[in-house]
Amino acid sequence: MNQENAPDNLSLLVYDLPEERIAKHPLDQRDSSQLLVYRDGEIKDSTFSKIGSELPANTTLFFNNTKVIPARLFFHKDTGALIEIFLLKPLQPSEVISQVMEATDAVTWECMVGNFKKWKDGQTLKLSLNDGTVDITLTASIENRSEMCISFTWDNTNYSFAEIVELAGKVPLPPYLNREAIDADKERYQTVYSEKEGAVAAPTAGLHFTDKVLEELANNGVKESFLTLHVSAGTFQPIKVKNPKDHPMHSEQMAVEKQAIEDVINSEFVIPVGTTSMRTLESLYWFGVRLLNGNESFDIQKLEIYNNSENLPARKESFQAILNWMNKGDISQLIGKTEIFIMPGYQFRVCNGLITNFHQPGSTLLLLVSAFLKGNWKKVYNHALENNYRFLSYGDSSLLLP
Structure with missing residues (x-):
């Protein structure tokens, strides 16, 4: 994990996104979206309703159950x-x-x-x-x-x-949709499992899930777990500085039940549904590191994840430290904040895969995807552009298994 490996020029994370490729409205059926599967460098086209057949054995999906407020x-x-x-x-x-x-x-x-x-x-x-x-x-x-x-x-x-x-x-739609919210957005710009009010933007990777898909996943042995990160308007803030490290990263509030901590400890293959779930899980790892070093504050700073790369604990050890701390203090729910800024050079500590949509050029979300794919994001995005995938919040989905 080396901050020096991070791109020092935003042009490396820019691509041409034609306006007509931005999905302005959702498809009639949530799970009819295209699904790009990236596995060990190979790409396959599928449909989201079939995602269960693409997930590795012993997968636990981690969902962000925040609910968008009007x-x-x-x-x-x-x-x-x-x-x-x-x-x-x-x-x-x-x-x-x-x-x-x-x-x-x-x-x-x-x-x-x-x-x-x-x-x-x-x-x-x-x-x-x-x-x-x-x-x-x-x-x-x-x-x-x-x-x-x-x-x-x-x-x-x-x-x-x-x-x-x-x-x-009124529902706060992303600015790049360039339209006012309509009645249908009240339902469609919300995941079917949304529960905890507080977000001003949807965790859009979850918009493709239906009750039927969730039921089929459970029947096939895929475990599910829920955590909360209230997505802020900062998620749409473009990077305006030449060096991404200088971008003022937004802070977002998390709420995590003890059950989710236990689920990570007991999981073999961790796949977050969306970048917000990924940022929450990786932030939790660093909270565990703090606890092991005697620091009980849960307020993860923008670049602290790059400051300490030696003698770091394994995923299970870090989350066990959190669970022990919660049990000792009789704490059932963690409340914390994170500014975690994941970019190329970051070594992922928790997540083995990622379900996510296709993101804006030069955005913090694309930086995260580039970090996870170790620079192979262009291969994925070029394929999506060449094969009529729909982009951004109401667009199609991808399952990334590098």
Whole structure:
């Protein structure tokens, strides 16, 4: 593992993606997507519904069960001016997303605000809501303009903030789709196993799974495990610096149950569903390393994974350290943050394979794929481009087994 092996020029991770290859809408059937299987340098074309026949024996799939919230809130001033508030990161009553979504009176979030200059300090914005039986008023006010901290209150404590945004908000589609969300996106830009509210972008590798596919996988002996990483808007942030190492990596919140830790320990072949699951699993490994070195903080920094390459524990030892620590402290769920920045030169410590879509040129996600395929990403992407695969969030899938 050597940070010096990382590309120092972003042009090495750029390819030509024609606009017409970007999937603007999902296919009618989730599992009818094409599946590119890359195994030991060889490529095979398949269909996602058949993924079970392509998985190695004794595989455990790790799914990110985060749920996308309708994070785009639209208010009108008395003058008619439209103010859009995009929820980014909770601040009060807690920074833990699950606790904020359960709040029933007031919350504060760091936000992006459209038309912010027309919203003056001291002015409140109000939005009338109705769930079919009850009228509710949602009020927004500026708590800190420079840091874009916005407070929200509502006048019915029978409703959680999760329920309020469900009534008030719109699904935040990726910017490269260049379209507004429609009703179908509420279901389709969500995995069938989504459960924990808090993401502002979907873990899109999971969009191809159906209940039928999951049932068939279970019947074929494929194990499943769930963890949570609340995908932030930073996942779409393009790398704008020449040297990728200088990119300001976004921080994302994770919540991991003890069962998932045990599942890693007992797994022979670990395959994350999506880059977010992969980043969570690799971050957990480094938390285990911290614990073995007497550091109990679970806040993985952007480049710390490149600072220590000697005498590192095996996967099982690291995760056993986490399990022992949880048992000792009677902790059932880990809450942590990660900025982990995986790029060429990184040695993967947990993951044996990866299920993922096809990513934007020059993105942090493509850097991760390049790291996992040890530079062979162009072979995979050229094949996908030459064989009419659909790209990005609503596009086709790949199973990578280097």
